[in-house]
Amino acid sequence: MGASKGAGAARNGSGKNAGGGRSKTSRPASSRPASPKEQKKYQKIAQQARPRPPVLINCIKAFLTGGVICLVGQGVLNYFIRIGVKPPDSGGPLAGVMVTLGALLTGIGVYDVIGKFGGMGSALPITGFANSIVSPAMEFKREGYVLGVGARMFQVAGPVIVYGLVTSVVVVLIKMAVMALTGKS
Amino acid sequence: MNIGQSYFWAFIVGGLWCVLAQLTVDLSGMTPAHVMVAFVSLGAILSGLGLYQPLVALGGAGASVPLPGFGHALVTGITQQMEDKGTLFGLFSGGLSATAIGISAAVVFGYLMAILFTPRGKR
Numbered sequence: 001m002g003a004s005k006g007a008g009a010a011r012n013g014s015g016k017n018a019g020g021g022r023s024k025t026s027r028p029a030s031s032r033p034a035s036p037k038e039q040k041k042y043q044k045i046a047q048q049a050r051p052r053p054p055v056l057i058n059c060i061k062a063f064l065t066g067g068v069i070c071l072v073g074q075g076v077l078n079y080f081i082r083i084g085v086k087p088p089d090s091g092g093p094l095a096g097v098m099v100t101l102g103a104l105l106t107g108i109g110v111y112d113v114i115g116k117f118g119g120m121g122s123a124l125p126i127t128g129f130a131n132s133i134v135s136p137a138m139e140f141k142r143e144g145y146v147l148g149v150g151a152r153m154f155q156v157a158g159p160v161i162v163y164g165l166v167t168s169v170v171v172v173l174i175k176m177a178v179m180a181l182t183g184k185s
Numbered sequence: 186m187n188i189g190q191s192y193f194w195a196f197i198v199g200g201l202w203c204v205l206a207q208l209t210v211d212l213s214g215m216t217p218a219h220v221m222v223a224f225v226s227l228g229a230i231l232s233g234l235g236l237y238q239p240l241v242a243l244g245g246a247g248a249s250v251p252l253p254g255f256g257h258a259l260v261t262g263i264t265q266q267m268e269d270k271g272t273l274f275g276l277f278s279g280g281l282s283a284t285a286i287g288i289s290a291a292v293v294f295g296y297l298m299a300i301l302f303t304p305r306g307k308r
Binding site: 096 | 188191192195196197198199200201202203204206207208209210211212217218220221222224225226229230232233244245246247249250251252254255256258259260263264267272276277280281283284285286287288289290291292294295296297298299301302303304305
């Protein structure tokens, strides 16, 4: 549920500031409205009270989680190379195995636990990409198999594929242009 | 590189990518989804600059399993098919061909999991 939940949290977060001013005017008439000075003071206090992420601990957790997932990936990769798959051809099968693992762990609810501990350490590996597809697919089953499962699957994976593809095509075009201009082939 | 070293560097390189992503989330306030998108694009750009292949040579799965490796796979897939099958064909077919297994597996297993399981606490 990691990534899709994160997107939801962000939507709530951006709405918070817009609603802040309005809630003051809708207070009961008996209490006097706060002066701008008081409002500023309140906002300062609220700013300080907002929990700051424990950056160092989060980074250590992300490092361990991401490291262990890549360790598993390296085990799979070493196995492929041992059975004779050429390293350039191993990327696809490796991604397939890792995605399958991520999907299964999401299905049985284990990846959510890993995600809560690992943060981006569980979201950035391709297992997290699988999680971002499987998690909304399961969650939106109640909205039906076409507009629920079928459509919501790509809530996060869609943008990842869209921007990945567009960027890679543009990158290759720029590389071709640079090569043509500098005369290298 | 022997087997032990390959595991060591996979752990280090993969872990460092995740630390970089975690720092981006914590310090910039971007959502995890935005960071995932940004890192795929970053991987594609680094690949175009020729900087990602050396990282794969060092880190193995530590470089190819995190999402920047997905961007790298897109760019190398396009470049490869452009050489093999022609410029236009490769430009529009290479990227998805190279990442087809991962995407198809995710969609098929995603659908299967949705049929088989209901998320906890939502029964």
